[in-house]
Amino acid sequence: MAGSAKSRFSAKDYSDHMALVRAYEGWKDAEREGSAYEYCWRNFLSVQTLQAIHALRKQFTYILKDADLLDADGAINNKLSHNQPLVRAVICSGLFPGIASVVHRETSMSFKTMDDGQVFLYAVCSNSLENSVNARYQTIPYPWMVFGEKMKVNTVFIRDSTGVSDSILILFGGSLDNGPMTGNLKMLEGYIDFFMDPSLAECYLKLKDELNKLLQNKLQDPSMDMYKEGKYLMLAVQELVSGDQSEGRFVFGRESKKPRESTSHNNKFTKDGTNPKSLLQTLLMRAGHSPPKYKTKHLKTNEFRALVEFKGMQFVGKPKRNKVLAEKDAAIEALAWLTHTSENNRDEDDNTPPDVTDNMLKLLGKRRRSKRR
Structure with missing residues (x-):
């Protein structure tokens, strides 16, 4: 009952914080109508807790007004409150570095933090008001979750979570650094990796820098009109955070270049008798994903062309004289794409096999675990 009542406030926006705001606003509406206690009883809410939240809200409002950071007209302060991605950005800014990655699999998902590895959304029992609204979903369409606190019982739980996109995390999270490859941005000492077109990476860096400068100027001169100076x-910023479809494309995929010479890739992935199909499957399974799927087509030239698919991506090989060779060539194309991240850093005369495991883990947003001695 209590869990169902809380889920009504979530509106399926994958945010405990927005659910709490809706519960509070509903209580204020009921209070004006003289039915506050009935509202709390019906929705399993504590009157004392809501009154405490109201008191804190008034206190914070007073502090911000005293610092000239809020306008006397409340309508001006809240004119962008309808912009849900922007509200998520504010939540992200306030809770960072409380961040967990959402690892999507075929039929399940998991959450990981930098310090604890795998964590779980707080859900003490099936019908508790303290449960996260996100714990009831089988899938969360966001690549990241910001959270308010962690609890450790037998395992680590995160409480008060909200889903955020790549763009929100990049612009409103911690400081960004350039990675070793062009178009690679890093956060939290490399725990979070983003891959994108180099020009787009430069755009994000400049935009974040300008946003930080604007906020600093506002703090130094509270009388400054941000809407005028930084229109x-x-x-x-609003366009970027609102337009991000939250598919995590800067973590799980990026634009690739076609291999220059297929023979060089054949040499890399078939050297010493290595089976490219086995190598590709090993990498995907090691990263926690399902094995790749192959589709083969018999061409009019009496040759076969194969397609391999994983993580929603497809790679097509060249025509071969039989199905086995066609599937191997498709696997080679996929492996060549996966190892493209390090090609720019490799010496042309370097014949050592590429570190495909490292690149695969970077591509899929995984951390490489060091071996314990």
Whole structure:
């Protein structure tokens, strides 16, 4: 009953914080109508807790107004409150570095933090008001979750979580650093990796820098009109965070270049009798994903062309004289794409096999675990 009542406030937006805001606003509406206690009883809410939240809200509002950071007109302060991605950005900024990655699999998902590895959403029992609204979903369409606190019982649980996109985390999370490859941005000492077009990475860096400068100027001069001084910057930020479809494309995929010479890739992935199909499957399974799927087509030239698919991506090989060779060639194309991240850093005369495991883990947002001695 209590869990069902809380889920009504979530509106399927994958945010405990937004659910709490809706519960509070509903209580204020009921209070104006003289039915506050009935509202709390019906929704399993504590009157004392809501009153404490109201008191804290008034206190924070007073502090911000005293610092000239809030306008006297509340309508001006809340004119962007309808922009849900922007609200998520504010939540992200306040809770960072409380961040967990959402690892999506074929039929399940898991959550990982930098310090604890795998963690779980807080859910003490099937019908508790303390449960996270996100614990009831089988899949969460966000690549990241920001959270308020962690609890350790037999395992580590995260409480008060909200799903955020790549763009929100990049612009409103911690400081960004350039990675060793072009288009690679790092956060939290490399725990979080983003891969994108180099020009887009530069755009994000400049935008984040300008946003930080605007906020610093506002803090130094509270009388500054941010909507006037940073009008186009703020519009650009809103467009980016609102337009991000939250598919985690900067973590799990990126634009690739076609291999220059297939013979060189054949040499890399078939050297010493290595089976490229086995290598590809090993990498995917090691990263926690399902094995790749192959589809083979018999061409009019009496040759076969194979397609391999994983993580929603497809790679097509060249025509071969039989199905086995066709599937191997498709696997080679996929492996060549996966190892593309390090090709720019490799010496042309370097014949050592590429570190495909490292690149695969980077691509799929996994951390490489060091071997314990």
